[in-house]
Amino acid sequence: MTTPSQICDTGCGLNATLRIISGKWKPLVLFFLRDGPKRYGELKRLIQGVSDKVLIQQLKDLEADHVLARTDYKEVPPRVDYALTPLGRSLADAIVPLCTWGTENAAEMASIFAKRDALP
Structure with missing residues (x-):
């Protein structure tokens, strides 16, 4: 188990944050859930370019980290939605300035990326 002092040893909290949001799509999941719960299909449409496999795994990771809550309504057809927990809400709010x-x-970033992509 990681202790609070171990988290602060490498970046004073930044390490813990990066461990939770690591992955290309997790910050976008958190960002889009700021407006309220979303079903899987809605998240998939909002996060263009993510595969089903990766999105499902990243949702599971965020749920395991207690920043997302998954609600299964036990209906036919299946209905599941994802929402931020209070911890997840505070993390999503921290992403807004980024x-x-x-x-x-x-x-400026588009220009930098174009130059970088043009390098051999």
Whole structure:
């Protein structure tokens, strides 16, 4: 079991945060769930480019980390939705400034990425 002092040894909390949001799609899942619970299909449409296998795994990881709650309504046809826990809400709120930064610097980042992608 990881203790709070072990988490702070490498980045004072940043290590713990990165362990939870590691993966290409997890921050987007958290971002899109800020507006309320979503069903799997809705998340899949919002997060363009993610495969079913990867999205399912990342949802399971976020649930295991107690930032997501999965509600199975035990209906036919199956109905399941995903929502942020209070811990997940605080993490999703912390991601918003990163989104703002990306929006404010999108043109510069596009130029940087184009130059980087053009390198041999």
